[in-house]
Amino acid sequence: MIHLQEIYESLIDQIVDKGYAVGDAFLKEDTLNGLFNQLLTLQESDKMKAAGVGQLTEHEVNKSIRGDKIHWLTKNSKISFEQLFNRQIEAYSAYLNRSCFLSINDFEFHYTCYPPGTFYKKHIDRFQSDRSRILSLILYLNKDWKKGDGGEIVLYPLNEPEVIIEPKWGRMVCFKSDELAHEVLPTNVNRYSITGWLKSVNSENIIQLID
Numbered sequence: 001m002i003h004l005q006e007i008y009e010s011l012i013d014q015i016v017d018k019g020y021a022v023g024d025a026f027l028k029e030d031t032l033n034g035l036f037n038q039l040l041t042l043q044e045s046d047k048m049k050a051a052g053v054g055q056l057t058e059h060e061v062n063k064s065i066r067g068d069k070i071h072w073l074t075k076n077s078k079i080s081f082e083q084l085f086n087r088q089i090e091a092y093s094a095y096l097n098r099s100c101f102l103s104i105n106d107f108e109f110h111y112t113c114y115p116p117g118t119f120y121k122k123h124i125d126r127f128q129s130d131r132s133r134i135l136s137l138i139l140y141l142n143k144d145w146k147k148g149d150g151g152e153i154v155l156y157p158l159n160e161p162e163v164i165i166e167p168k169w170g171r172m173v174c175f176k177s178d179e180l181a182h183e184v185l186p187t188n189v190n191r192y193s194i195t196g197w198l199k200s201v202n203s204e205n206i207i208q209l210i211d
């Protein structure tokens with residue numbers, strides 16, 4: 001069994017080297033299954049809602065930009081698999097802070113489903129008015145994903161050819177929220193994931209909106 005610290009090291013080496021990282025063993029199989037079942041339960045009870053674009057006053061639902069449905073996880077969840085997930089995100093953040101001199105002190109994650117025919121056009125995750133998002137992290141929950149299912153994520157590293165990543169079960173993609181443009185190609189099947197951000201919340205990162 002691979003030690004978690006080795007997985008964190010590998011992810012961090014990749015981020016320092018290329019600005020993004022791909023890892024296939026971030027969470028254990030039973031945690032993945034628990035989270036996936038919770039996502040399906042939310043979907044069946046109609047708790048997944050259309051995601052918006054932008055922030056604060058800019059927030060609006062725009063299906064020509066993104067078509068996913070989301071449900072936010074909470075920090076004080078009573079669900080054991082969500083607690084495990086939150087704890088592991090905290091451990092990974094602490095490791096990043098120590099080894100990269102970052103100041104991550106918060107995170108936010110949502111369950112995500114892209115229904116067939118939906119996508120997310122090329123964009124950057126950090127808002128103009130709120131610079132607290134440091135790293136984006138997506139964990140894919142697509143059992144038996146196969147070519148033709150679509151929904152690949154395309155990363156556009158600066159001055160490098162684009163990188164296409166298949167959204168396979170258990171795979172994790174992590175990248176710098178402020179600089180890496182990316183998009184989700186149209187999916188032909190329900191495309192499941194947990195999507196979120198490791199954040200550094202302090203007054204310098206929040207720019208007051210003055211009308």
Ligand code: OGA
Pocket residue numbers: 120125138152153182183184193195
């Ligand atoms: C996002 C996003 C990528 C993916 O939610 O901002 O770019 O692969 N998601 O789901």
Ligand code: NI
Pocket residue numbers: 123124125136182
């Ligand atoms: Ni994004």
